[in-house]
Structure formats: structure tokens, C-alpha cells
Amino acid sequence: MNLLLAAKIVWAAGCIGWYVIRLPFERKVKRERVVDARDRLRELILLSCSTAGLGIVPLLWATSRVFDFANYPYSVLQFALGTLTFVLALWLFRRTHRDLGKNWSVTLEIKDTHKLVTGGVYRHVRHPMYSAFFLWALAQLILIPNWVAGPAGFIGFGILYAFRIGREEKMMLDTFGDEYRAYSARTARLIPGVY
Numbered sequence: 001m002n003l004l005l006a007a008k009i010v011w012a013a014g015c016i017g018w019y020v021i022r023l024p025f026e027r028k029v030k031r032e033r034v035v036d037a038r039d040r041l042r043e044l045i046l047l048s049c050s051t052a053g054l055g056i057v058p059l060l061w062a063t064s065r066v067f068d069f070a071n072y073p074y075s076v077l078q079f080a081l082g083t084l085t086f087v088l089a090l091w092l093f094r095r096t097h098r099d100l101g102k103n104w105s106v107t108l109e110i111k112d113t114h115k116l117v118t119g120g121v122y123r124h125v126r127h128p129m130y131s132a133f134f135l136w137a138l139a140q141l142i143l144i145p146n147w148v149a150g151p152a153g154f155i156g157f158g159i160l161y162a163f164r165i166g167r168e169e170k171m172m173l174d175t176f177g178d179e180y181r182a183y184s185a186r187t188a189r190l191i192p193g194v195y
Contacts, residue, residue: 007143008062014086025097036110043107046160053156061149074145082143089135095121096128116176124192131190133157
């Protein structure tokens with residue numbers, strides 16, 4: 001099989017895997033009553049940026065020739081590292097959803113029965129879902145041999161992260177107060193022991 005075609009298949013399988021992981025959790029949380037939802041329009045714009053970088057731009061690369069001018073030589077090592085990174089991203093994504101349960105939402109929301117989750121992967125970092133998306137962006141960068149589509153995930157998701165994280169942490173402080181302050185003091189944001 002052509003290595004470039006294999007990269008496209010892995011990228012598509014990763015996107016499908018992401019959807020399959022998230023779907024049951026989306027169904028569960030729809031039944032939960034939201035008591036605090038913030039910045040809906042802003043959230044829509046940020047989610048659109050992330051979707052463009054992690055979905056639309058690489059989809060155009062995979063299905064058309066629009067970004068062919070930015071292709072570069074590709075290696076088996078690059079394919080293997082990209083694939084492994086994507087698998088790790090999906091594992092962390094699944095684990096994060098499982099640990100959050102009904103406390104998860106795609107936008108900045110607090111549910112009626114919301115609890116501060118500090119166990120599982122949340123014992124090590126406060127925002128492992130963002131860590132999973134950054135791993136996805138890294139997988140895309142490694143897996144896609146294109147100077148536009150490869151880094152598009154970091155750009156798109158990076159915009160979401162940069163403009164959301166402060167507001168999310170403020171929302172958690174507003175909701176959980178000293179409990180969240182104590183949790184923040186003992187955990188990193190994204191990478192255990194680093195940041």
C-alpha cells in the first residue's frame with residue numbers, strides 16, 4: 001500500500017474513532033440540566049477554529065489536491081510515530097470521557113449535578129481532554145506530510161485553548177471555590193509535573 005494513502009486512512013480512522021468515543025457521552029449529557037453556560041457565541045467560534053484545524057483542512061488534504069504544493073517527503077518512521085501518537089491521543093480521549101462521565105460538556109457549562117472530578121487521569125492534570133487534543137494535533141503534524149495540513153491542528157486547537165482555558169478555570173473557581181484552588185495547586189494543567 002502507498003504510504004501516503006496509509007497516512008490518510010490512519011487519519012480518517014482516528015477521526016472516526018474520536019466520534020465513536022464521544023457519541024455515547026454526548027447522548028448521556030443531553031439529559032443533564034445546565035445551570036451555567038458561558039459565552040455561547042465565543043464558544044461556537046472557538047470550536048469552529050478547532051474543527052477547521054483538526055478536521056476540515058486535513059480532510060481537504062486527504063481528499064483533494066488543493067494543498068499538494070505544500071507536500072514534503074514522507075518516511076515509514078514518520079508514519080509509525082504519527083500512528084502511535086494518534087492511538088495515544090484516542091486512549092487519553094476515551095479515558096478522560098470515562099473519568100468525567102456526566103460532568104463533560106463540549107462548551108463551557110456547569111450541570112445541575114456537576115462534581116469536581118479529581119480522580120483517574122484528573123489526578124495528574126486538570127485538563128486531560130485538552131492534552132488529548134494536543135496529542136491529536138501532534139499526531140496530525142507527524143502523520144500528514146504537508147506544511148499546511150500537518151500543523152493546522154496545532155493552530156486551530158491552539159486558538160481554542162488560548163482563548164478558552166482562562167475562562168474555563170475561572171468558571172471552575174466560581175463553581176468550586178477553595179476545592180478547585182487546592183486541586184489546581186497540586187496538579188498541572190496539561191502535562192504532569194511540567195505545565
